[in-house]
Amino acid sequence: MATTKKYTVTLPEELAEEIRTQVGPGEFSRYVAQAIRLKREQDQLAEFVDRWEVEYGPVPDDAMAQAEEELRELHHRHAERRNPPEPMAKAS
Numbered sequence: 001m002a003t004t005k006k007y008t009v010t011l012p013e014e015l016a017e018e019i020r021t022q023v024g025p026g027e028f029s030r031y032v033a034q035a036i037r038l039k040r041e042q043d044q045l046a047e048f049v050d051r052w053e054v055e056y057g058p059v060p061d062d063a064m065a066q067a068e069e070e071l072r073e074l075h076h077r078h079a080e081r082r083n084p085p086e087p088m089a090k091a092s
Contacts, residue, residue, distance in 0.1 A: 016028075
């Protein structure tokens with residue numbers, strides 16, 4: 001199990017209460033830790049892309065458009081998993 005340490009952070013009250021309501025009791029810290037981990041991964045990816053572009057030049061527009069389309073499709077699939085369509089009623 002990972003070692004944990006308690007920290008004090010300041011968050012906008014409305015945001016913190018929305019999260020607490022969404023995740024339920026006892027899950028707030030886990031949610032915040034996951035959000036920080038995701039942000040850290042995004043920052044590391046941005047640094048990688050910056051280094052890559054210095055070495056190889058900017059990503060071509062067509063490749064960027066294809067990547068953006070794939071990302072939209074992934075978001076759509078994840079949204080469907082979170083909110084599956086209602087089963088159709090059987091005709092009698």
